Amino acid sequence: MIEQLNEQAVKDKVRNAIKHLLQRDRFLLEKDVNERSISHRLALYLQSEFGDEWDVDCEYNRDHDIKKELTMLPRPIETDDTTATTVFPDIIVHRRGTHDNNLLVIEMKKSTNLQKRAKNFDLDKLHAFRQERYHYQYALYLQFKTEFSPGIDEVQWNGEELIIMVDDDKVYQKSVLS
16 A cells, blocks of 8 residues: 655655765765765665655656656756756655656755856746646755755745754754654
């Protein structure tokens, strides 16, 4: 039987995955590695949280047999792009091969990415992924602090700014992902 998850259960799983990333992969944030490396590690922890009934994929570009597309103003993509501004989400939690089991879409940025347009583009993508034919239930925007003080810089859940508590004494932002 497929587990149906309510919003709080999804937030709890996301919070746990972020906590594991911050604990186990702090080195990646301190060294300001490529965003794709960080999103890959977060995806691994999300898969552990969501289990075998959900698929967690990075940069997933398919909706069955066709490429995912959004109705947005196109931006040129360079082959050496390291800011990941494609229209494919950084991470998704879904059930492959289905049209109506899109649970969570995630876009990430690092604090060292100074392109304001890149953040706005990600926020627009998240909104579109919830509204257009993909109908993701939840959308998460994460901005990680990198280099000297690794952690969470910004969190938006379904377009609302949140604070996420990762453990009992560290709060990142203004409220709790709850």
